[in-house]
Amino acid sequence: xxxxxxxxxxxxxxxxxxxxxxxxxxxxxxxxxxxxxxxxxxxxxxxxxxxxxxxxxxxxxxxxxxxxxxxxxxxxxxxxxxxxxxxxxxxxxxxxxxxxxxxxxxxxxxxxxx
Amino acid sequence: xxxxxxxxxxxxxxxxxxxxxxxxxxxxxxxxxxxxxxxxxxxxxxxxxxxxxxxxxxxxxxxxxxxxxxxxxxxxxxxxxxxxxxxxxxxxxxxxxxxxxxxxxxxxxxxxx
Numbered sequence: 001x002x003x004x005x006x007x008x009x010x011x012x013x014x015x016x017x018x019x020x021x022x023x024x025x026x027x028x029x030x031x032x033x034x035x036x037x038x039x040x041x042x043x044x045x046x047x048x049x050x051x052x053x054x055x056x057x058x059x060x061x062x063x064x065x066x067x068x069x070x071x072x073x074x075x076x077x078x079x080x081x082x083x084x085x086x087x088x089x090x091x092x093x094x095x096x097x098x099x100x101x102x103x104x105x106x107x108x109x110x111x112x113x114x
Numbered sequence: 115x116x117x118x119x120x121x122x123x124x125x126x127x128x129x130x131x132x133x134x135x136x137x138x139x140x141x142x143x144x145x146x147x148x149x150x151x152x153x154x155x156x157x158x159x160x161x162x163x164x165x166x167x168x169x170x171x172x173x174x175x176x177x178x179x180x181x182x183x184x185x186x187x188x189x190x191x192x193x194x195x196x197x198x199x200x201x202x203x204x205x206x207x208x209x210x211x212x213x214x215x216x217x218x219x220x221x222x223x224x225x226x227x
Contacts, residue, residue: 034215043204043218100212104156
């Protein structure tokens, strides 16, 4: 069974204090790993897709990296407006995933204090 | 602007009543999805549709029903058979039915009184 585990569940940072969020996954044949940002009461907003180990993508203060077992979302010098829940999802390519569904992790709630 | 529109944003229901949540997209995407989100939990798939007039059950389909009569629309009915319907419901679409990112609507929060 495909599994996605995000850690920590919650993270408090001071403004400017860089850190990383972790997404560990177990899937049969990764077809894609997705990062989303979700603000309270809103739908998730797409950030990145990673397809193969070693791949990296950046957007402003965020950088996502991928290995064969996990992905990290690095936040450099965060600002209060980066406060949100960050979700990770994977799409498996095995025969058990005929519908090509995404499996989501529980999310990391990030709070950045000024 | 292209996007996904969910309505209503907030809905209150008495026990025993069916309610229908609307989801409309103008992105010309083939595939559409309904997820349920509970506090502290990941998104769980209720139903999905990869083509008009066809849909499949997800992981937690019991107590829910859907239809896909038009490419743009994928309404979700929460029936009285759903034992714990209070939740945040998210509709999503994907351009390619086989791969790629999902695009989400703003969500509908259902509260059963």
